[in-house]
Amino acid sequence: MINQSTVYNKPYQNTSNEEAINLRMLLMKYADYWQLFLISFLIALIGVFIYKKYVLPTYDIVATLEIQDISDKPQAEKTSLVDFQQLDQVNAPRVVENEMEILKSNQLIKQVVDNFQLWANYKLKGGTVKNSDLYGESPIKINLLNHTKPITPQKLQFQLIDENTYMLTGDDSNSGKHRFGETITDEIGSWTITANDNLKNYIGSVVEIKVNDPELTVLNYQNSLKVEAEQKPASVINVSIADKNIKRGQDFINYLIYFYKQNEVAEKNRIAKSTLQFIDDRLDSLSGQLNHAENRIEGYRSQNALTDVNAQSQMYLQQIQTNGEKLNDINIQLNIISKLDDYLSQLSNGNATVPSTLGITDQHLVELVQKLSDVQLEKNRLLATLPEKNPAFDPLNSQIAALKTAIKDNIKSIKSSLLTTQHSLQGFKSNVQSSIKNVPVQEHQLAGLGRQQSNKETLYTYLLQQREQIALTYASSSANVRLVDAAHILPLKTSKKYIPFGAAFLFALIFPAACIYGKDVVKNAVTSRKEIERQTGVPVLSEFSYISLNSPTAFNDKNNKDGFILIEQFRHLRSRLTLLNSENVKGAATLITSSVANEGKSFISSNLAIFLANASKKTILLEMDIYKPNISKTFGLNAAPGLTNYLKGKTTIQNIIRKNEQYPNLSIISSGEFIDDFSELLDQEPFQILVEKLKTEYDYVLFDTPPVHAISDALSLARYCDNTLYVVRYDETSRTLLPFIQKLNAEGLLPGMNIIFNGLTGRRDSEGSRYENYYKK
16 A cells, blocks of 8 residues: 555655746736735826826927038049148038037037026926926026036025016025126025016016026036937938927027037138138248249359250250361361372372362362373373473473472462361360250259249149139138928827826836735745745645634534635545545544744644544544643633643543534543643653553544744654644745744654645635635535
8 A cells, every 4th residue: 555644745846837837826916916906007097197287298309400521512623732631621521420429519519508598497486286487488587697616406486576676585695685687696606687578577476497507407418419310321410309398499409500500610711711821821932932943043044144955955966067067078178188299299209190189179279280180191191102301391390390389389278277277176066065065964953943943833823723712612601511400399209108108007017016025025924835845845735725704613604605615625634634644544643733823723723623523533632732722712611621730640631531512523632721841741651641542542633732933842742643734824924934844844853744834815725726616606
């Protein structure tokens, strides 16, 4: 046969669906507080309607700008000499991201804040729920002459008495009447109040001015301002801000753009002016340098008698060529004359042929040579027939001698003239060659001077062109920003409309849940069967609901439909207890205890005894808790004679066993009179005899003991018992006691431990399931 005690005392094992069960139990637990959730939801809903009625919505106000990139515009052709864009910073390409950061800059926002005094909030006092915002309509204006840094936010209230005076209300020394324009000094600094044109419409009213620190106000606007590109890499950007006052938001955005454009124009004009001044200064400097270069070229040409170096070089080449030709002719003539002179010298020795006179320009010499040749031919003809000594040759020889003398004289004269001409041509040749050698040096020096003059002239011309271009470009003084859409409000998003309702719904869920959770944390009580089994390792044998009864016993209140639930639950416990003791039917001893008081152990003991007796099981219930004898009260018994009387030897066993008339199979032993050595008596022989006698006469012996955490009596009784029913109460037993229960079980101090989970609320079992409807039917 299977040992049922072993079955019901096996250690608790975690299951795979434990987390899902815990979540379901958690939901069921919170569902029991549905009234709290309903009240919380109604309160939140009322709050939403109040919020919607009296709290102004926050509007998104947006403007659209187009950043015009001037780098995309046609530009004049640039020279390679200098990139003038380095001088003209305004013409640099515009980066949209840079312009977005400029729009969010602290200095730009400060201009708008100071212009509209956004650090001061004006409100008209006297509204039912809230004060009216007077932005743009305030009858007075505060002017800070100087202020402390930082300013602690303060509220000032002014009652407008008439058009000249006002009343400053408050507890400081400046309270009282003041005139408009009067200087007041306090923690803020020095300030005055001036009247606006609409003051007469507010006479007698109270205006509240909240003064904030200007720098902090600028920082707040800087953080709330959004500047975003429409899409990248487009140059269209959106400037937006959220504000409850539409006019204030529109003024802020519009004037932010206005000051942005004004600052851009001012910066552009500053750069243009600086650039033009630089150009003018540079032109003045270049003008002097250009004049100096031109004067150096002029002086060099004059000093070296230069007009055009190339033309003079060509002229030198032509002169040296002509001179060479003339010198060649002279040399030819001198050569011919030299040969003719040699001929004349040879003529006396023989009959040499007369050399040619081709090339000789002197006609007289040519004629003389021709005559000599003719006479010589005549002589040669006669020699052919006559001897050389013949007198006929005398006239010829005389004529030849005369001609030779005449030719020699003429040759001498011509030769002298040719040599003189030759020397002259050679000298001219040397001069021309010397001039040609100096041409490259002069040309190099003149080219250097010309290059300097050309550079100065080119730069001078370029600067003149750029000066005119910049002057024309910036003559209009317009910003490179186009306003696509002025500041306008966007429709409230549907999601924003329902945000308060969503917040109210979350509040209705979170606040009650937080309260319930907080209560559980503070109370730190056990609320889950799984938690008990996981922390102690002891199985839960049975569960009991918390039912309000008209009688201390469930069986006596069986006509109560809710009480019938407990009847069935005790029947369930009776069945489980029978299984635990199936091998020891006669005299099964069960110890019923708990950790602390008020966990329902006496209630469990009394009702369990009744249900065992009703099942024809002879049952006896011993009231072992002499400190709180609740069993006697339940059954209407007198405390004495009881167990303590027997242990002290004042009475017998038969006198302390009391039969119950309503339940024939049930007997009860009350605790008896209080004694201080009760625990010691439990270890003595009279008590052992009592227990052995009861086990032989009764089917079930139930011990209702004191709480084991406070008093050790239950531990003394453990050796007489077969099993233990340990009571844990829902939402009452502290979680800190679970380790104590686990220790009792681990050390085997209480036999056959099983836990009774008592006092479950919400008409649910420990799994969160409802069951009472079935019982009622």
